[in-house]
Amino acid sequence: MDVSGRRCVVVGGGGVAARKARGLLESGARVVVISPDVRPEILEMDVEVHHRPYAPGDLAGASLAFAATDSREANAAVTREARENGVPVNVADRPAEGDFALPSVLRRGGLQVAVSTGGASPTLARRVRDGLEASFAPEWAGIVERYGAARRAGVAPDAELEGEVVGCLSRLRA
Numbered sequence: 261m262d263v264s265g266r267r268c269v270v271v272g273g274g275g276v277a278a279r280k281a282r283g284l285l286e287s288g289a290r291v292v293v294i295s296p297d298v299r300p301e302i303l304e305m306d307v308e309v310h311h312r313p314y315a316p317g318d319l320a321g322a323s324l325a326f327a328a329t330d331s332r333e334a335n336a337a338v339t340r341e342a343r344e345n346g347v348p349v350n351v352a353d354r355p356a357e358g359d360f361a362l363p364s365v366l367r368r369g370g371l372q373v374a375v376s377t378g379g380a381s382p383t384l385a386r387r388v389r390d391g392l393e394a395s396f397a398p399e400w401a402g403i404v405e406r407y408g409a410a411r412r413a414g415v416a417p418d419a420e421l422e423g424e425v426v427g428c429l430s431r432l433r434a
């Protein structure tokens with residue numbers, strides 16, 4: 261799902277909320293955080309913060325919702341409002357009750373490689389992602405950009421660009 265420019269509401273202001281907010285910002289979303297206590301790292305982010313508990317109606321206009329409080333009741337209430345309004349929801353304390361789970365993501369500019377264990381072990385997903393870091397050269401970011409430009413111009417990627425792709429791919433196989 262492309263969340264760029266879309267309102268995404270994170271309910272909760274702890275470590276999990278901070279992680280979700282950061283991931284959303286990296287995807288270009290407009291992030292709203294609602295929580296009486298908010299971690300300093302969230303306050304430093306480019307997000308809209310409401311220093312209060314969740315209240316019904318908070319998901320109005322949201323494209324995605326995150327129930328990320330340490331209160332079962334609050335997370336259940338957020339999940340209910342999301343369901344009633346057709347807003348996909350991610351539920352931190354009961355992932356299976358949510359509509360989607362987040363993978364561990366490696367980014368090189370527009371290139372994204374997502375690693376998921378389907379909820380079995382987020383720590384393992386993170387380790388696999390970390391293991392892939394060294395294999396993905398920073399050059400991938402430029403390659404994606406130039407490939408995109410060629411595509412928009414309706415021309416084939418030139419030989420030099422093709423050579424770079426082959427080189428970067430061979431590093432993946434090494």
Ligand SMILES: C[C@@]1(CC(=O)O)C2=NC(=C\c3[nH]c(c(CCC(=O)O)c3CC(=O)O)Cc3[nH]c(c(CC(=O)O)c3CCC(=O)O)/C=C3\N/C(=C\2)[C@@H](CCC(=O)O)[C@]3(C)CC(=O)O)/[C@H]1CCC(=O)O
Pocket residue numbers: 279280283350351352353354355358360361362363364365375376377378379380381382383385386389
């Ligand atoms: C990938 C990443 C993305 C993100 O969240 O942004 C992610 N968790 C990350 C980190 C992380 N998670 C946890 C720790 C503490 C260490 C530990 O306890 O292991 C750490 C810290 C760390 O490891 O760095 C604990 C944890 N996580 C979940 C539960 C609940 C449960 O399992 O029931 C508990 C136990 C709760 C408890 O009781 O304390 C659940 C989920 N976590 C998922 C994703 C989804 C499944 C993804 C998959 O399996 O592939 C799912 C289902 C959530 C969802 O719905 O999205 C992000 C990596 C960031 C990166 O990439 O750097």
Ligand SMILES: NC(=O)c1ccc[n+]([C@@H]2O[C@H](COP(=O)([O-])OP(=O)(O)OC[C@H]3O[C@@H](n4cnc5c(N)ncnc54)[C@H](O)[C@@H]3O)[C@@H](O)[C@H]2O)c1
Pocket residue numbers: 271272273274275276277294295296297298299312313314328329330331334351352353382
């Ligand atoms: N999905 C995951 O990756 C993952 C990882 C670790 C923990 N968890 C689960 O997520 C929950 C949150 O974890 P955490 O480490 O961020 O907790 P935390 O204790 O650091 O933060 C909880 C936050 O919820 C806020 N909050 C409490 N009641 C609220 C309400 N009614 N409305 C709005 N905000 C409210 C608090 O102000 C606080 O900011 C845990 O209970 C745990 O079950 C999930």
